[in-house]
Amino acid sequence: MSTLGKKPRVAIVGFGLVGRVAALELIEHYDITVYERDRQDAQTGAGTLAAAMLAPLAESVICSQAIAQQGLDAIKMWPRLLAKLDDAVFFQQAGSLIVAHQQDRGDLQSFAQRLKPLDGHRPYPVDQRMIADLEPELSGQFTQGLFLPCEGQLDNLGFFKASFNTLKRHGVHFFYGQEATVADGCVNNQAYDWIIDCRGVGAKVDNPQLRGVRGEVARLFAPEVCLQRPVRLMHPRYPIYIAPKPNHEFVIGATEIESQDDAEITVRSTLELLSAAYTVHSGFAEGRVLSLNAGLRPAFVDNHPRIEKKDNVIAINGLYRHGYLLAPVVVQQALSEGLL
Ligand SMILES: Cc1cc2nc3c(=O)[nH]c(=O)nc-3n(C[C@H](O)[C@H](O)[C@H](O)COP(=O)(O)OP(=O)(O)OC[C@H]3O[C@@H](n4cnc5c(N)ncnc54)[C@H](O)[C@@H]3O)c2cc1C
Numbered sequence: 001m002s003t004l005g006k007k008p009r010v011a012i013v014g015f016g017l018v019g020r021v022a023a024l025e026l027i028e029h030y031d032i033t034v035y036e037r038d039r040q041d042a043q044t045g046a047g048t049l050a051a052a053m054l055a056p057l058a059e060s061v062i063c064s065q066a067i068a069q070q071g072l073d074a075i076k077m078w079p080r081l082l083a084k085l086d087d088a089v090f091f092q093q094a095g096s097l098i099v100a101h102q103q104d105r106g107d108l109q110s111f112a113q114r115l116k117p118l119d120g121h122r123p124y125p126v127d128q129r130m131i132a133d134l135e136p137e138l139s140g141q142f143t144q145g146l147f148l149p150c151e152g153q154l155d156n157l158g159f160f161k162a163s164f165n166t167l168k169r170h171g172v173h174f175f176y177g178q179e180a181t182v183a184d185g186c187v188n189n190q191a192y193d194w195i196i197d198c199r200g201v202g203a204k205v206d207n208p209q210l211r212g213v214r215g216e217v218a219r220l221f222a223p224e225v226c227l228q229r230p231v232r233l234m235h236p237r238y239p240i241y242i243a244p245k246p247n248h249e250f251v252i253g254a255t256e257i258e259s260q261d262d263a264e265i266t267v268r269s270t271l272e273l274l275s276a277a278y279t280v281h282s283g284f285a286e287g288r289v290l291s292l293n294a295g296l297r298p299a300f301v302d303n304h305p306r307i308e309k310k311d312n313v314i315a316i317n318g319l320y321r322h323g324y325l326l327a328p329v330v331v332q333q334a335l336s337e338g339l340l
Contacts, residue, residue, distance in 0.1 A: 006031070007029060008031065008194065009033065009193050009194075010032050010192060010193065010194045010195070011192040011194070011195045011196070012033070012034045012196045013035045013182055013187055013195060013197050014035070014180075014198040014200060014202060014203075015034045015035075015198075016048075017045075017046070017327055018047075018316050018319065018330075018331060019034065019036070019198040020047075020159070020163040020164075022196045022198060022316070024081055024163060024167070025332065026196075027084070032172045032173070033172070033175070034167070035175045036178065037177065037178060037202065038176070038177070040176045043157075043291070043293070045295065046201070046295045046296060046298065047160065047200075048157065049294075050156055050217075050251075051217065051253050051254065052153055052155070052159075052251075053241065054151060054154070054324055055071075055096060056075070056121075056325060057115060057116075057118055057121060057123060057148045059071065059321070059322060061114040061116075063322065065116050071322060072118055072121065074326055074329040074330075075150070075151075075152050077328035077332070078154060078328060079091065084166065085162040085163060085166045087158075087165065089154060089158040089162050090158055091155075092154075093151070094229045095149040095150065095229055096151040096229050096231065096232065097135060097145055097147055098111065098123075098145050098146040098147075098148065099142040099232070099234070100142070100145070100233065100234040101142070104234055107234040107236055108145070108146070111146075112125070112146055118150070121149070123146040124146065125146060126144070127143065128140070128143045131143075131145050134228070135231065137227065137283070141281075182195060182197050182206065182313060185313060194312050194314065196316065196334075197313055198315075199317070207317070210298055210318065211298075211299055211300070212259075212296030212299070213256060213299050213320065214256070214257040214259045214261055215295055216265040216266070216269040216273070217253035217294075218252045218265075218270065218274060218289060219251050219292075220249065221248055221287060222283055222286070224284075224286055225248065225283040225284060228244070230244070231280060233280050240253065240273055240276040240280075241253055241254070242281075250277075252273045253273065254273075260296065262294055262296050263294065274289075298318055299320040299321075300317075300320075303320045305319045305326060306318045314334050314335070316334045
């Protein structure tokens with residue numbers, strides 16, 4: 001603690017997803033300074049590209065039971081976090097739908113078999129009529145699928161905007177366009193009581209165990225498409241998801257490539273993502289492409305998040321493809337080591 005009456009000073013390094021969740025958790029009791037290497041309006045970090053689906057059951061196919069269970073717990077924490085914001089941010093827990101074309105039944109069955117049981121939450125097989133009830137615009141398009149009622153999603157761009165505005169109103173100091181270094185308990189040689197290192201892949205310079213996992217996404221405006229919830233298409237070559245956002249915007253994603261290359265999306269990935277989306281809903285044909293992006297998910301070798309504490313520095317990283325799913329739980333665990 002610093003001088004009597006003054007709030008302890010905290011530096012948050014990296015104002016992506018984790019940095020924002022940490023700042024919101026600390027806002028009441030700390031004097032916060034944020035360092036972010038990008039410009040304020042940049043949309044380059046993983047957190048801005050993400051589909052922001054909260055999908056513990058679907059992701060259980062590729063992650064451990066413990067991670068999926070943590071994700072289930074974290075969904076319940078998002079409403080409390082979002083309630084701290086001055087502006088409303090779209091959040092829903094209306095489930096997600098998994099579908100496959102007739103010829104890809106095998107992929108759907110294999111996916112269903114690999115889902116892990118989660119605290120009483122299970123998938124419900126759905127037929128053509130039930131799919132039409134859930135998503136009327138997919139009526140007749142698919143005859144089989146799975147409904148995962150426990151899943152949710154939020155509007156990540158809305159969250160980024162609202163978190164900045166709220167934190168600014170609370171007097172948080174911002175240094176944008178500053179490539180910060182964390183060394184000797186200081187940020188850019190400035191001393192703080194606490195430093196929360198949330199640099200995502202940017203922390204690789206200090207942590208060689210960290211790697212980036214490339215993901216590519218398209219963001220579309222498609223007024224002819226109306227979907228109530230995220231839809232995943234099982235496909236042997238082009239598995240995709242379509243995550244609806246407010247105002248007929250959709251995030252179509254995502255490739256997953258073991259590569260540190262964060263250069264622009266390739267033509268091949270663009271064609272695959274958009275073609276697969278069109279096979280789900282022909283209304284995407286007249287959609288407008290708002291952005292085509294590529295970014296790196298920060299991951300460790302086991303794809304599990306890590307909290308590392310050394311003196312006054314707490315590093316939170318490796319949230320891989322589960323940042324939105326896990327951030328509320330992981331950040332709270334990290335900050336409970338002395339700050340909360
Ligand atoms: C295509 C794609 C789709 C995804 N979809 C989902 C999804 O549906 N659901 C889900 O749960 N997760 C999803 N994710 C994963 C999620 O986005 C990440 O896990 C999450 O963003 C990681 O948060 P972070 O704060 O650690 O990193 P980031 O969000 O990348 O933030 C790190 C920040 O640190 C800044 N920075 C780096 N170095 C420095 C430095 N030296 N000084 C100052 N600032 C620095 C960066 O500019 C950046 O703003 C997706 C990711 C991708 C790429």
